[in-house]
Amino acid sequence: MVNIADSKSGINMEITMAISGFSPAAAPPGTYISIPKKKLLQNNNLDISSSNSRTNTWVDSMRASSPTRIKSSPFSDDQNSWMVQHPSALNVFDEITSASKGKQIVMFLDYDGTLSPIVDDPDRAFMSDAMRATVRKLARYFPTAIVSGRCRDKVYSFVRLAELYYAGSHGMDIKGPSKGSKYTKGSQAVLFQPASEFLPMIDEVYKALLEVTKSTPGSRVENNKFCVSVHFRCVDEKRWNELARQVGSVLEGYPDLRLTQGRKVLEIRPTIKWDKGKALEFLLESLGYANCTDVFPVYIGDDRTDEDAFKVLRERGQGFGILVSKAPKETNASYSLQEPSEVMAFLRRLVSWKKMSLRRQFRMRRRVEEIKMSLPH
Numbered sequence: 534m535v536n537i538a539d540s541k542s543g544i545n546m547e548i549t550m551a552i553s554g555f556s557p558a559a560a561p562p563g564t565y566i567s568i569p570k571k572k573l574l575q576n577n578n579l580d581i582s583s584s585n586s587r588t589n590t591w592v593d594s595m596r597a598s599s600p601t602r603i604k605s606s607p608f609s610d611d612q613n614s615w616m617v618q619h620p621s622a623l624n625v626f627d628e629i630t631s632a633s634k635g636k637q638i639v640m641f642l643d644y645d646g647t648l649s650p651i652v653d654d655p656d657r658a659f660m661s662d663a664m665r666a667t668v669r670k671l672a673r674y675f676p677t678a679i680v681s682g683r684c685r686d687k688v689y690s691f692v693r694l695a696e697l698y699y700a701g702s703h704g705m706d707i708k709g710p711s712k713g714s715k716y717t718k719g720s721q722a723v724l725f726q727p728a729s730e731f732l733p734m735i736d737e738v739y740k741a742l743l744e745v746t747k748s749t750p751g752s753r754v755e756n757n758k759f760c761v762s763v764h765f766r767c768v769d770e771k772r773w774n775e776l777a778r779q780v781g782s783v784l785e786g787y788p789d790l791r792l793t794q795g796r797k798v799l800e801i802r803p804t805i806k807w808d809k810g811k812a813l814e815f816l817l818e819s820l821g822y823a824n825c826t827d828v829f830p831v832y833i834g835d836d837r838t839d840e841d842a843f844k845v846l847r848e849r850g851q852g853f854g855i856l857v858s859k860a861p862k863e864t865n866a867s868y869s870l871q872e873p874s875e876v877m878a879f880l881r882r883l884v885s886w887k888k889m890s891l892r893r894q895f896r897m898r899r900r901v902e903e904i905k906m907s908l909p910h
């Protein structure tokens with residue numbers, strides 16, 4: 534185990550032997566690596582100061598519901614042109630697989646809204662058995678990671694597949710497969726927690742938010758270990774202003790925290806330069822694909838927080854993102870799927886395609902052997 538600690542900033546990271554390629558883990562066991570706080574902290578670009586205008590901005594954003602949504606009616610011109618720019622991954626399946634030719638596909642899957650349908654009660658966002666079986670098969674053919682805003686243990690309790698990588702708390706809590714996977718070498722596992730110094734603060738904020746939002750019916754506070762979610766899906770819209778004020782009153786005392794928004798949820802997290810995009814890069818490095826041209830990452834997600842990962846893929850010019858959405862949204866993803874059932878159909882096709890191409894390769898190799906054997910020595 535490599536213990537990475539910066540005594541000045543108090544930032545601690547524990548890495549249980551990263552797989553390969555990731556530079557901090559290359560340090561000899563037991564050594565300490567200093568990570569300047571400046572490198573990890575970023576400017577809090579969201580206004581969490583106390584003011585009415587701040588509350589109004591939040592409420593406007595909450596009203597937009599899925600904040601990156603472009604207003605349009607079904608089958609409007611907007612929708613049609615959006616679908617041209619972001620075609621269904623099912624319709625262009627052959628295009629996608631031929632782009633991946635000769636490269637290792639690595640799969641990244643968001644959880645809520647991608648593998649499980651959105652429901653009112655976050656504790657009941659179960660994944661179907663059919664989806665679990667599909668993801669299990671997928672992981673046999675491709676390294677697969679679940680990247681979620683949820684606490685890692687919670688998302689694991691829903692997915693229950695030990696052969697996957699998990700990046701919980703928006704990528705701030707990464708763990709490799711606990712069950713043998715052909716993509717891990719020996720018993721090496723990976724654990725990366727870049728925000729561990731924030732644990733006591735997050736816990737404190739969670740408790741304060743629980744207390745202050747008690748008077749708002751329908752609100753729900755979820756402790757996601759390195760971040761906190763305040764749900765407003767079941768709060769009457771007339772009370773969103775009140776809820777935003779309550780959250781703001783708590784955050785005032787915590788300049789090292791920032792606020793982002795997901796689907797009917799306010800998310801409070803540390804102001805470190807770490808997100809789902811960074812988690813994707815970390816996982817690719819851990820898998821040994823740091824500077825490789827022969828890797829093809831595919832990230833499927835439905836939320837604004839998934840945009841960080843879509844953006845990384847665009848910038849790297851590698852693989853692509855698939856946005857799960859029924860409505861047009863501003864996105865860095867290249868393709869779209871409408872809902873989790875389409876995600877499952879896409880994953881199944883990917884598995885069938887891979888099986889077929891492996892069989893084809895096997896037949897070709899056997900044929901070559903037969904020809905070689907039939908040649909006079």
Ligand SMILES: O=P(O)(O)OC[C@H]1O[C@H](O[C@H]2O[C@H](CO)[C@@H](O)[C@H](O)[C@H]2O)[C@H](O)[C@@H](O)[C@@H]1O
Pocket residue numbers: 643644645646650651652653654655658680681682683755757762764766795796797798800836838
């Ligand atoms: O990154 P994700 O895996 O998509 O996690 C993002 C948030 O997902 C959960 O909330 C969302 O799903 C709930 C259940 O369907 C729904 O009730 C809620 O309105 C959605 O925002 C999770 O509960 C949050 O903690 C995650 O941050």
